[in-house]
Amino acid sequence: MQSVLGIDIGGTKILGGVILKTGELLKEVKVNSEASFGRDRLLINLFKCIDDLMREDILGIGVCTPGFVNSNTGIVEYAGGNMPGLTGCALKSILETRYKIPVVVENDANAAAIGEGFIGSAQSVNNFTMISLGTGIGGAIVVNGKLTRGHSFCAGEFGHSILVPGGKDCSCGEKGCLEMYASGTAIYKRYNELCGHNKTSGAIEVFDLLKQNDILAHQVIHEFEFYISIILKNITRYIDPELIIIGGGLIDARELWWDNLLKLIPKSLLIVPAKLGNHAAMFGAAKLSLNKLQ
Numbered sequence: 001m002q003s004v005l006g007i008d009i010g011g012t013k014i015l016g017g018v019i020l021k022t023g024e025l026l027k028e029v030k031v032n033s034e035a036s037f038g039r040d041r042l043l044i045n046l047f048k049c050i051d052d053l054m055r056e057d058i059l060g061i062g063v064c065t066p067g068f069v070n071s072n073t074g075i076v077e078y079a080g081g082n083m084p085g086l087t088g089c090a091l092k093s094i095l096e097t098r099y100k101i102p103v104v105v106e107n108d109a110n111a112a113a114i115g116e117g118f119i120g121s122a123q124s125v126n127n128f129t130m131i132s133l134g135t136g137i138g139g140a141i142v143v144n145g146k147l148t149r150g151h152s153f154c155a156g157e158f159g160h161s162i163l164v165p166g167g168k169d170c171s172c173g174e175k176g177c178l179e180m181y182a183s184g185t186a187i188y189k190r191y192n193e194l195c196g197h198n199k200t201s202g203a204i205e206v207f208d209l210l211k212q213n214d215i216l217a218h219q220v221i222h223e224f225e226f227y228i229s230i231i232l233k234n235i236t237r238y239i240d241p242e243l244i245i246i247g248g249g250l251i252d253a254r255e256l257w258w259d260n261l262l263k264l265i266p267k268s269l270l271i272v273p274a275k276l277g278n279h280a281a282m283f284g285a286a287k288l289s290l291n292k293l294q
Contacts, residue, residue, distance in 0.1 A: 001020065001026075001057055002020075002021075002057050002059055003018050003019060003020050003021075003026060003055075003057055003058060003059070004018075004019055004058060004059055004060045004061065004062060004286050004289040004290055004293070005017070005018060005019070005050060005053050005054070005058055005060070005061045005062065005286065005289070006019050006062050006282040006283055006284070006285040006286030006287075006289070007046070007049060007050065007061065007062065007063045007064070007282065007285055008064050008108060008111070008279075008281040008282040008285060009033060009035075009042070009046060009063065009064065009065040009066075009083075009108070010033055010035075010066070010108070010134065010135065010249075011033065011035050011036075011066065011082040011083060011134075011135040011136070012032070012033060012035070012135065013030055013031065013032055013033055014030070014031050014032075014033045014045055014046055014049045015028070015029075015030050015049075015278070015279070015281075015282050016028070016029045016030075016049040016050065016052075016053050016282065017029070017053070017279075017282050017283075017286065018053050018055065018058070019282075019283065019286035021290050023118055023119035023283065023287075025283075027053060029049050029052045029053050030049075031045050031048055031049045031052075032045060033045055033046075035082065035083050035084070035085075035086070036084065038084060038085040039085035039086055039089060040085075042083070042085065042086065043089075043094070046063075047098070050095075050099065054099070058101065059101060059102075059289075059293055060101055060102045060103065060104070060289040060290070060292060060293050061095060061099065061101060061102070061103045061104070061289060062103075062104045062106070062111070062284075062285030062286050062287070062288045062289030062290075063091055063092075063095065063103060063104070063105050063106070063285055064105070064106045064107060064108040064110070064111035064112075064281045064282075064284065064285040065079070065083065065086065065091070065105070065107070065108055066079060066080055066082060066083055066107070066108050066109075066135075066136055066138060067079035067080050067083060067086065067087070067107065068107070068152065068153050068154050068157070069105055069106055069107045069110075069153060070153050071104070071105065071106050071107075071110075071149060071153065073090070073092065074090060074091050074092020074093065074103065074104070074105035075088065075089070075090050075091070075092070075105075076088065076089045076091060076105075077152075077153065078172070080136060080171050080172065081170075081171030082135050082136050082171075082185070091103070091105045092104070092105045102289070102292055102293065103289075104285070104288045104289050104292050106284075106285060106288055107138065107140075107153070108132065108138055108281045109130060109131075109132040109138025109139050109140045109156060109281070110140045110147050110149070110156065110284070111280075111281040111282075111284035111285045111288065112130055112132050112138075112140065112247050112248075112274065112276075112280035112281040112284050113128070113129075113130040113140035113141075113142050113147065113245070113280075113284065114140075114142075114147065114283075114284035114285075114287050114288055115276055115279070115280035115281060115282070115283035115284030115285075115286075115287060116128075116130060116245050116247070116274055116275060116276060116280050116284070117142060117145070117284075117287075118283055118284065118287040119275075119276070119283060120245075120274060120275035120276045120280060120283070121243070121245050121272050121273070121274060121275040121276075122142070122243060122245060125142075125242050125243050126142075126143075126144055126145045126242070127142065127143055127144065127241050127242045127243075128142050128241045128242055128243040128244065128245060129141050129142070129156070129235055129239055129241040129243075129244050129245070130142075130156075130244070130245040130246075130247060130274070131158050131228075131231065131232075131235070131244065131245075131246055131247075131248075132246075132247045132248035132280075132281075133182070133183065133184070133228070133246065133247070133248040133249070133250040133251065134183070134184055134248035134249040134250060134278075135183060135184050135185055135249070136159055136179050136183050136184075136185065137158060137159030137178055137179045137182060137183045137248075138156070138157065138158070138159055138248070139156040139157060139158035139159065139235075140156045141155055141156045141239060141241075158178060158231055158235065159177060159178050159179035159183065160172045160174065160177045160178070160179060161177065161178055161231065161234070162174065162175075162176050162177060162178075163176055163177065163178040163180075163181055163182075163227060163230065163231070164176035164180075164181065167180065167181070168180040168181070178227065178231055181223070181224075181227050182223075182224050182227040182228050182231075184202070184203035184249060184250055185203075186224075187203040187206050187220055187221070187224055187250075188200040188201060188202050188203050188205060188206050190220050190223065191206045191209070191216055191217065191220045194216045194219065194220065195216055203249075203250060203253075204253070206220055206221070207221075207253045207256055210256055211256070221256065221257055222260070224257065225257050225260050225261045225264060226264065228246075228261060229261060229264035229265050232244060232265050232269065232271065233265060233266075233269075236269055242270065243270050243271075243272065244269065244270065244271045244272075245271075245272055245273070245274050246271060246272070246273055246274065247273070247274030247276070247277070247278070247280050248274075248278065249278050251273050251274055251277060251278070252277065252278060254273055258273070
């Protein structure tokens, strides 16, 4: 049965799957990315994920990663502070040399949008926007059913839009980017800032504290909700999409913030959670591979 691999490289894990053209997932593998140790360690773990999935009937590989990705060359032009060492990495060439089958490389938020259009929340929508809330913040714009990548492959990078002029230094070189205030990384760093020491090392710990009615956790998540509401309003002004999808790892804790977020935005905005959850990018990467094989 002919199939492709969809691989989603993240700052903490690599998620991969064997996927049919119908969208059926035959096998899934998850490995730690260990991205903080640099490119060589990340590539070793990427190869492990692919090797665990590889079979004779695999016709192609779709890979997605955070950062600015040249989808024509398959080179990661800029990977950001969450993926040190991946900037400049020629992923397409490396993987095609190793596995001898066609490889597509795309930005992870773009891939997530394609995944949601494939078998998710946007199957019947031609014009939509997606924002991915995870370790960092990504985004994607789909117009007439096609990705809008931009001249420098940076379209939809909502995480690097300026939220606070002159604010916190961002790894992209700017100051005050949304990612520095509303990403998973920003959430736990803000909590530590308020409590005066490094009590948390991940957003999930802050959400756990929120469940315990921790006052500082409430403050941090209220700030997060406010910041995200601002970018959602701006997206509608700039792009006016039919639909905005919110995905990424933080969507798994949406029962703790979703209703409050909706109270901060106009009721006319059609905003839905990603149907595929944190698997959207993996399915999207596979769909891009399937498209290339047609």
